[in-house]
Amino acid sequence: MTSAVTPVLDQPQVIEVQPNGDMDGATRIYKKHLGDMSGIYVDEAAYQAQVAEKGAEELIYYVHEHKYQDGPGSLIVGTSTLLPGKVGDEYAVTRGHIHAQENRAELYHCLSGHGLMLLETRSGESFVAELTPGKAVNVPGHWIHRSVNVGDEPFVTLFCYASDAGQNYDIIAHANGMKTIIVDDGEGGWKAAPNPRHGGYAAGDQ
Template identity: 65%
Template sequence: MSTPVVDVPALLEISPEGGIEGRSRRYEKFLGDMDGVYRDDRAWQDAVGERGTDELVYWVDDHRYQEGAGALIVGTSTLLPGRYGEEFAVTRGHLHAVADRAELYYCLSGRGVMLLETLDGQSSAIELTPGKAVDVPGHWIHRSVNVGDEPFVTLFCYAADAGQDYEVIAEAGGMKNLVVADGDGWKLAPNPDHTGYRVR
């Protein structure tokens, strides 16, 4: 029997302002990348007209020591504040490509909401502030929403073989619910463009 290849433990410095020292990669999303994400397309286009397509809106740092079953990906997501009409700034959101894979999100700073939905129509919205976490089970679509006025930073961890399906939301006309302004707070509002999720 052969001896398995063993990876070396890694020290990571995780910043509450967002970012990981020792990351394997960073990817960034700009205002121009968010075409079709917000229901209020006019408000998004106005923002692009004012600020341009190259304004950074969120970024993700992650660390992965190997791919495949058994490995974990650890990272931070930093979503900058903003509004598009009544809608708060969001990430694109996804369902894991291997749909039964779970994910943990722990709030490091800011104030946000994890918007969650299943293909069969269940829905949940969990507010996160520093020290609070949400354990997202498999089969739940999830999207981060910044409902505060500072960066919303979460630490996440999920299985390295999970992958992401970003098209599931677009194909359904957006998520079933929107997170919108309600005075100084937020509320859920039904998305009239939502056509239901296609079972994969």
């Protein structure tokens, strides 16, 4: 008679997350600087002027990630901290992505600041979720997404997604930016505007 083998289980872990996005025990931390954002903003002259004034090492955003297990069903939990600012009339953004496994969803919960989650599909649908502390947005699979800071303090979100999702940043670059940009409305607020450079997204698995 063969005895049953007790599986070795991953152990629960407590993650301490600070309002500024710092995460104790992060397994990966990465930063994006002004020099990494070439081609992201519509106003290239304003971008180059900022690089000349502030330097390519000016911090734009940083991410703390905690991947605590491997295999099917595992998750990555992390924080994204996007600093305030504008390039021309366009508010500060992250590079944005769709998941390499395009059917993978992601949840973003705002910890502090005032920002937006800008979402688009390959077929042309758009959605803007305004986030303030306590608000969250579910980003379904097949949606391209990026964070936008429309406030005057860091925009910090807690995110969670499947560890096998991966990221595809090229989809936005190949389309010359997202279809929609977020700009100053001239009255202290923000508005969505069409990106004149956008060339459409290539077809992909839906």
